[in-house]
Amino acid sequence: MAARCPGAEALGLARLPRHARAVMREGYLTLVRDPAREVTGVLWDVPLADIAALDRYEGVGSGLYRKVQQMVIGLTGARRALVYFGANAGPGVMRRDYFEKVLAAALMNGLPGADLAMIEALKSSTRR
Numbered sequence: 663m664a665a666r667c668p669g670a671e672a673l674g675l676a677r678l679p680r681h682a683r684a685v686m687r688e689g690y691l692t693l694v695r696d697p698a699r700e701v702t703g704v705l706w707d708v709p710l711a712d713i714a715a716l717d718r719y720e721g722v723g724s725g726l727y728r729k730v731q732q733m734v735i736g737l738t739g740a741r742r743a744l745v746y747f748g749a750n751a752g753p754g755v756m757r758r759d760y761f762e763k764v765l766a767a768a769l770m771n772g773l774p775g776a777d778l779a780m781i782e783a784l785k786s787s788t789r790r
Contacts, residue, residue: 669709670712672771675737675771676734677702679700683784686749686754687752690754691756692747729746761785
């Protein structure tokens, strides 16, 4: 995030209820509705000047991802956040190098054990 959005500031972890991670056909992660689960991720304060760069990185213009405002639960309570959802929910096969980056980021940011397990479960769907 620092390279794409230099003015962004990490605010800590936040939970998105009723969602789970999935692998898109393109091999990237997305979130899908799941009433029995929730996902945790890093909540960022991204300056408006950096949103266009983030949209380009996420492929919003090409239709790879779409952005939606969602209520997330952060350290200070519920708040609106911009969440990027993949255009499709797969099933897909994740590239091994991408998986390793996702897992490293999850570990570095202290995601809870349930989220780490959800990510680890996707390892079986990786390819070189």
